[in-house]
Amino acid sequence: MKALLIVDVQRDFCPQGALAVPDGDKIVPVINNLMDNFDLVIASKDWHKEGTKHFERWQKHCIENTPGAEFHPDLRTDKINIILYKGTGLEDAGYSAFEATNIDLEDFLRKQNVDELHITGLALDFCVKATALDAIKRGFKTYIILKATRGLSPESEEEAIYELKKAGVIFI
Numbered sequence: 001m002k003a004l005l006i007v008d009v010q011r012d013f014c015p016q017g018a019l020a021v022p023d024g025d026k027i028v029p030v031i032n033n034l035m036d037n038f039d040l041v042i043a044s045k046d047w048h049k050e051g052t053k054h055f056e057r058w059q060k061h062c063i064e065n066t067p068g069a070e071f072h073p074d075l076r077t078d079k080i081n082i083i084l085y086k087g088t089g090l091e092d093a094g095y096s097a098f099e100a101t102n103i104d105l106e107d108f109l110r111k112q113n114v115d116e117l118h119i120t121g122l123a124l125d126f127c128v129k130a131t132a133l134d135a136i137k138r139g140f141k142t143y144i145i146l147k148a149t150r151g152l153s154p155e156s157e158e159e160a161i162y163e164l165k166k167a168g169v170i171f172i
Contacts, residue, residue: 003114004038007097007128007149008033008046009075012061012068014122019061021122021150029076030148031120035079038171040112041133042105043077044097045069045087045129047085054093058144095130098138116141118172120148125156132169143170 009031011017014024035041046062047069048054062069071077087094088101098105109117117140121128128149134141144164151157165171 001039001113002118003109003112004031004039005097005117005119005121005131006041006043006075006080007119007131008044008062008123009072009121010045010062010068010113011070011072012046014072017061018068019059021152023165024122025072025074027120027122027150029071030145032074032076034118034120034145034148035076038118040081040114041079042082042084042097043071043075043080044084044086044100044127044131045062045071045122046087046094048087048094049090052087052090052092054087057093066102095127096114096134097112097127097131098134109140114140116143118143118145120145122150124149124151125160126152129160129164132164133167136167136169141170142168143172145172 047064084100085102086100093102117135
């Protein structure tokens with residue numbers, strides 16, 4: 001079975017958000033069109049507490065139960081089977097969807113007989129990268145759909161793509 005994993009397509013990572021990824025909103029229609037092609041659709045959310053150490057590195061973003069932590073308003077949610085919450089503790093950065101605190105993602109994927117994981121979302125050079133590397137380490141055939149992801153900068157995107165290809169991630 002193949003699954004689509006949508007990483008952190010939240011208001012705070014889109015234009016006018018607290019930690020906006022350039023053109024982050026442009027991937028929403030692409031992701032919406034992809035959803036019907038997958039047996040299982042999973043989405044992650046950054047879900048930080050106000051006093052998290054994560055904000056020592058990054059400006060405040062995706063604080064739990066705030067408008068900025070919600071999915072982009074145009075993202076189809078009717079096809080999402082499960083939502084993962086990550087970065088929920090005061091010490092927890094939560095870059096990878098495999099660090100979700102409400103569900104053990106690896107266990108869930110194995111129980112669903114998922115062998116292919118297709119990853120989209122924000123940001124390619126941080127949370128998408130961390131999720132894809134964790135998927136590879138766990139033995140999943142891992143794809144990143146380039147038209148359905150964006151990074152913080154061209155330089156860090158290029159670096160991430162190099163590292164991901166070297167690890168065995170396949171780019172579509």
